[in-house]
Amino acid sequence: MSQAASPALRALLSHVIDYAGTFPPARLPCRQTIDNYGRYRAGPHAWMLRWLVVSASDLGNVPAEYDGLLSVLADSDQPRAAAIESKRPLAARKPVYCEVPQEQLDEVKARGCLAKLRTGGIQPDAIPSVAVVADFLRACAQRQLAFKATAGLHHPLRGEYALTYADDSPRAVMHGFLNLFLAAAFLWHGKNAIEPLLEETDPAAFRFDDSAHWRDWSLDAAQIEAARRHFAHAFGSCSFEEPVHDLQTWGLLS
Numbered sequence: 001m002s003q004a005a006s007p008a009l010r011a012l013l014s015h016v017i018d019y020a021g022t023f024p025p026a027r028l029p030c031r032q033t034i035d036n037y038g039r040y041r042a043g044p045h046a047w048m049l050r051w052l053v054v055s056a057s058d059l060g061n062v063p064a065e066y067d068g069l070l071s072v073l074a075d076s077d078q079p080r081a082a083a084i085e086s087k088r089p090l091a092a093r094k095p096v097y098c099e100v101p102q103e104q105l106d107e108v109k110a111r112g113c114l115a116k117l118r119t120g121g122i123q124p125d126a127i128p129s130v131a132v133v134a135d136f137l138r139a140c141a142q143r144q145l146a147f148k149a150t151a152g153l154h155h156p157l158r159g160e161y162a163l164t165y166a167d168d169s170p171r172a173v174m175h176g177f178l179n180l181f182l183a184a185a186f187l188w189h190g191k192n193a194i195e196p197l198l199e200e201t202d203p204a205a206f207r208f209d210d211s212a213h214w215r216d217w218s219l220d221a222a223q224i225e226a227a228r229r230h231f232a233h234a235f236g237s238c239s240f241e242e243p244v245h246d247l248q249t250w251g252l253l254s
Contacts, residue, residue, distance in 0.1 A: 004254035005047075008212040011224040012181055013048050017243060018071050018148070018236040020053035025122050025164035026238035030054070030061045037066075040240050045253065048244065050234050051082055071097075071236075085150075085236075089113045097148050102139050109143050114233070119180065120152010122163050124172035127152055130198045133175065134183070137194065141187050141231065150236040153177040156246050158201050177235055177243065178206065182214055184232035185224050191217060203250060 005013070019040065021033030028036070037052045054062055056074040064080075072081040077092035084096045089104075089111035097116040098108045108115055117136050120127045128136075140147050155161055157176040162169040175198070183194040197214055200206075207213040211220045219227075237243060247253040 004252065006208040007210050007221040008224060009208040009252055011221040012212060015050040016181065016234050017048050017240055018051045018053050018234050019049060019240050020236045020238050022054065022058060023238050030058045034062060045244050049240060053236050085116060102136055105139055105143060105145060109145050115140050115145050115147035117147055117149045118151050119149045119175045124170055127172055127174060130195050134195050134198055137184055137187055138192065146231050146233055148233045148235060149180060153180065153235045154237055154239055154242045156243065156250060157203055158199065181232050182212060185219055185227035186217055188227040188231045189219060189223055208252065
């Protein structure tokens with residue numbers, strides 16, 4: 001365990017990353033992705049790691065030892081999976097995260113599924129605005145509908161970054177995972193005006209100790225744990241090392 005992580009930061013980031021190395025922009029071979037996931041599970045920051053994200057077509061390449069640790073992109077239940085990620089609500093005996101338009105969230109809730117929010121991509125126009133993200137989070141909170149996020153959350157803080165690993169990558173302002181998950185936690189506890197937090201680009205506006213602080217807002221670790229458990233579950237990322245490295249550079253992790 002990293003001793004640099006404060007109680008509040010640990011509450012915010014415990015099991016928060018679903019590793020999706022085969023997906024863009026990393027696009028790693030399945031075998032390399034599996035090896036990476038095993039190495040991260042044995043590493044000092046394993047407490048930040050949740051599931052391995054794979055497509056149903058790659059399941060045949062995943063060893064049985066990872067059964068129950070997989071989030072599978074599929075349109076039907078998968079017995080080896082801990083969760084399913086789908087473009088529509090479906091019946092399964094496990095969590096199903098549905099990537100659907102906001103107007104379909106009532107159906108998602110009625111079917112006993114969960115929500116999925118796409119927060120970026122490999123082109124600037126794939127990144128939703130702060131207003132769109134805030135509205136989606138509020139819609140989920142109003143329904144007490146838990147969600148996961150996916151794509152474009154490699155960095156803790158909102159800012160301009162390269163969208164791929166190519167030398168000529170397009171650049172754009174990307175959402176930060178600390179912005180998003182803190183905003184979700186505050187929203188869960190009654191703070192509705194989350195746009196300024198989602199827009200925040202100043203690292204000095206954040207502080208973590210026994211509580212998480214953004215400007216004059218604060219939540220203690222127990223409140224954050226409740227928001228994570230009931231509302232803001234995780235985010236998918238094709239990189240585990242990049243989020244960890246950025247947190248280390250910021251001085252939040254050793």
